[in-house]
Amino acid sequence: LQAPLSSAQKELMAELKKELSIMVGNGEVNAVNQAALRSKLIQISCGAVYGMDHKAYIVQAPGRLLMLKELLAAIPGKIIVFAPLTSVLGLLYREIGCTHPCTLMDNSSTKKTRLKLLHDWQTDLDKRVLLSHPGPVARGIDLSMANTIIWYAPIDRTEYFMQANERINGINQTRPRYIIRMSGCSIERDIYERLESNQALQGVILKLKEMKLD
Secondary structure, three states: OEOOOOHHHHHHHHHHHHHHHHHHHOOOOOHHHHHHHHHHHHHHHHOEEEOOOOOEEEOOOHHHHHHHHHHHHHOOOEEEEEOOOHHHHHHHHHHHOOOOOEEEEOOOOOHHHHHHHHHHHHHOOOOOEEEEOOHHHOOOOOOOOEEEEEEOOOOOOHHHHHHHHHHHOOOOOOOOOEEEEOEOOHHHHHHHHHHHOOOOOOOHHHHHHOOOOO
């Protein structure tokens, strides 16, 4: 599902496009720089950009937030929402937690804490939404109390993406399963497609040069 980009997001993506053009002109487009640009693009799309001081700065992304809220209101039962950044998880928890009781889990949680949080989420009927980074639940955990996964944005690791999607395929799953992928631009959609087909992400950010931001 495509969420409209705000003017602030478009402005930052235009700056990222200029940065890419400079790198191409200087012959500096290597794997490390491409990964950094991909990460920046995902941050902009999510609405939380990390600065040079390693702090997260909010970028207004009302279209994306509204789409998530509409999905949560329309889909019955328990839902898993994956986001690739800790700052974004915190943002979403503040935005949706008041209307949709959430269990929040990020990469900083210990194994003991994760297991308790997951047990509480699965057994508490009032807690509909598991809001999580995909890393902590990527392997060996049955989350089939939910039959819907929403990706707020793609993650930059194929293994996490593929394994996290398997969490709703437990032996007790009896309902149709749905995986919803939110995006704000064509590059995010390309990332999802490559993740799904287990292809390398090298080169995908170069399409930013031709991407229209009107």
